[in-house]
Amino acid sequence: MTGTASAGRTAQTPPGWRGLVGLVRLAPGHAAAKSVCTVVTLGVSLLVPVVAARVVDQVLARQGTGRELATLATLILLRALAEAYGEVAGVSARTGTLAALRHRLVTHILALGVPGTRRHASGDLVTRLTDNASMSARAVPEVVEAVVATAASLGALIALWIVDWRLGVAFLVGALPIVLLLHHLMNRVTSSFEDYLRHLAAIAVRLTDALAGSRTIRAAGTGPREVERILSPMPDLSSAGLRTWAARRAVSWQVPFALVGVRVVILAVAGLGVTTGRLSPGEFLAAALYVPIALGFVQQVDTLMFLAGARAHAGRVIEVLAERPQFRCATSTPADVLPPGPGALSFHRVTVRHEDRTVLDGLDLDVPAGxxxxxxxxxxxxKTTLSLLAGRLLDPDEGEVLIDGVRVDSLSRAALRCGVGYxxxxxxxxxxxxxxxxxxxxxxxxxxxxxxxxxxxxxxxxxxxxxxxxxxxxxxxxxxxxxxxxxxxxxxxxxxxxxxxxxxxxxxxxxxxxxxxxxxxxxxxxxxxxxxxxxxxxxxxxxxxxxxxxxxxxxxxxxxxxxxxxxxxxxxxFASVAQVGEGEPQVDEEELCA
Missing domain, CATH: 3.40.50.300 (P-loop containing nucleotide triphosphate hydrolases)
Incomplete structure (x- = not known):
């Protein structure tokens, strides 16, 4: 059955975060709106501690606070509005990205032609187009929030440093090991989940093959054996799933435990500063409010774990999009019209290789016109390979194919479709x-x-x-x-x-x-x-x-x-029943007018 080998390929290294962040470009308008709302929300979060600190100091100094309270109320209202519109923009970004991603993926799959589509079984491609693309698109708002949260964390760290450089040093000493630990655990989640998705796709491929051959299976009475074959990746699937959850479990207790330690150390340093007169009570409040913002990127454990899984989903989509069509063009501007001629077809020194097998080896053939x-x-x-070469559904690795003396790789797709029917x-x-x-x-x-x-x-x-x-x-x-x-x-x-x-x-x-x-x-x-x-x-x-x-x-x-x-x-x-060989490309769907 055709697809099992394709889905059972060795897992490739998941793409870097750049590939996941690149999905934001598929819905730039909605992603920009989400970014603005997130920036406003976090910007207000950075301003609130300053205003709150001034209110506290003025109250303690028995000064008027009306102006500062109005400013604080305005900031809180602005944050609420930004968060509300940000949710709408996030949904729009997610749906817009999914539509664009699926359109690009389908277009690219068809553009790969016969050689490219043979690398992936239909069940595997359906999985990438549906579940993998959907989960990748869901990550777009979270990517935006994570990027902005990282920027806000840097801003809060700078603010801590301004309040007291000792607070900045304490933050760096405590947060750096947490960041390294989180990075390690996220890579473990991505790698394990990528294996999980690969084995899940293998099951989908086997099931698709079995459904296509259901009459044969029923006639042969091999249903139980097919069930075992379809579910044979289950042990590996279970193992990958357990590894994924083991990494998530480690994140769930190790990171929060470390974060509590960082907060305690920073607040202790700030409290000591108040007792020695180095910091005012308002500055202590500001430091206390800045600490969670500075730890904001690390605190988004659930979001980061989701992004680690989404990275594995995106890797399966990007893997297909990264494949380049094998067709090459003999000229920079392919002709849109096939010059007049009687229809002579020629194959000169044509060689076609499929994996490690040479299907056609320096073949020469002239088909007389008419x-x-x-x-x-x-x-x-x-035979089928030779047929595909005539209309350039397949390109030779070496040699040339000509129609009335014109190389087919110098013609546009439209010209070939008008000249060759299948x-x-x-x-x-x-x-x-x-x-x-x-x-x-x-x-x-x-x-x-x-x-x-x-x-x-x-x-x-x-x-x-x-x-x-x-x-x-x-x-x-x-x-x-x-x-x-x-x-x-x-x-x-x-x-x-x-x-x-x-x-x-x-x-x-x-x-x-x-x-x-x-x-x-x-x-x-x-x-x-x-x-x-x-x-x-x-x-x-x-x-x-x-x-x-x-x-x-x-x-x-x-x-x-x-x-x-x-x-x-x-x-x-002709002594035996002829059938298409295992090494020849097959065409079940005609891509003649793509």
Whole structure:
């Protein structure tokens, strides 16, 4: 099953705090509002001790306090308003960040193309898009508060130093070990929680695979064994969870205990200053009020532990966003239009590697314009890989692919989509209705074009039998595998283009329907070049030429009848049921108009 290995990769080092702080930029307006409110709140907190100290000293000196009391009341009201609006701004920042993060993540996943998406199983990507992205976005207001609290702590430390330098020294001596301890424990939480999330994703991947193969599991009677396989990461998941809570437990008592000690020492130093006449009672009050502000960053234990966990969540999202698409461009300004031509397709010295395996090795192949060429080879020979290269759904590691003499990597995506159409063995219909699915990516297609494409693909009859014809919602159109394939072919015909690539696109059809379809394609697509990844003898026999693929290279190019008569090894290719090799990229969803 496909996804298990992906989710079971070795955990990478969680990203630094810079990656978590970088999420603030996704909702800059709301984050700025939250920052302003937090700054006002903490700024008022820094001013209140000064005003309160003056009130106390004036009361003791029997002086008027009306002005200072009014100032104190104003500051308290301002703080209340800032806190209230800050909560609203925090929610807005969180939701805005989540929307932007998910949009960026989905866009990036699609931009990675076939090579990039194969690195992650679908269940793993869904986990990153939902839970991991949500928890990362929730951290944005807390990040803002933590940053501002750190600044306020520095301000309060400076204020303590101004009141009495001895208080500043006492604070540094007591707080520095706490900061180092907290940093160590937060790293432990992040590392353990990252392991926890990785094992949780592994379970999601296994479950997704099992659901996709539920009929096979049920038919084989292997349900209990699948349950064990799906839940096999549970011991590691439990271990990672226990390590996470052990670190949190250490934080819950060690940090508060140390904070009490720091407060006692600072207040003792300040009290001694009052007894010796070095400090006034008001200055003692100011020092007492500044101490919790100076310790504010360290005191936010719950927030900091949440950020440590959010850092692990963000790491899984950033890991995907950090991957760069492998596609490269031969020119700095790719052409938006494919120059006119008959549709000749050429592969020159093409090499494609997948992990430690060479799928195609210096392959050379010229597909004549207007011809139908079937690519034949054993399972894993590279047929699907070769098909993906034609429309640049995959880039070769070496060599070049040309359409009418123009390198495909010098063309824009739009130009390639207009020049090359695809039909796959397992098409996925996208859109609301059957019409939407057939015109997906080509919204200006007329009804006549849709009807013509359905006729060519031998789909017209069963589409007309649907409750609302082509306007039937896909959810209300139960389709067989063969009908899905014919709609996939019709979609490729609608897209037009001078080259049509069929990746075993008729494998689910019966012999009679396939024969009718082959005749319709020959007549309806006259003049269009066709490249077929063939697994069936009948498909190869109907092609003009066969490109025999073996060991990553073209062994021979000739009509099927010639190869069948002269090459026993060629006949042996069809001896077993052909299926896509483990090392070849597969395409279940067509990214033709992205």
């Amino acid at each position: 011809a139908s060429v079937a690519v034949v080879g054993r399972s894993g020979a590279g 039909a796959f063995d397992r098409p996925v219909l996208l859109g609301r209705t059957v019409r939407d699915a057939l015109t997906y990516g080509c919204p200006g297609t007329t009804g006549a074009d849709v009807g013509q494409a359905a006729s060519v693909a031998q789909a017209e009859a069963f589409v007309q039998r649907l409750p609302q014809g082509v306007d039937t919602p896909l959810t209300g159109a139960p389709l067989s595998g063969g009908e899905l394939q014919r709609l996939g072919l019709a979609r490729a015909v609608v897209h037009g283009g001078r080259i049509l690539v069929l990746d075993d696109a008729t494998s689910s059809l019966d012999t009679i329907t396939e024969a009718k379809l082959a005749a319709a394609l020959t007549e309806g697509l006259a003049g269009r070049t066709r490249l077929l990844a063939a697994h069936r003898v009948a498909t190869a026999a109907r092609a003009d030429l066969v490109a025999w693929l073996e060991d990553g290279r073209i062994r021979a190019v000739a009509p099927h009848s010639v190869l069948w008569a002269a090459e026993p090894a060629y006949r042996a290719v």
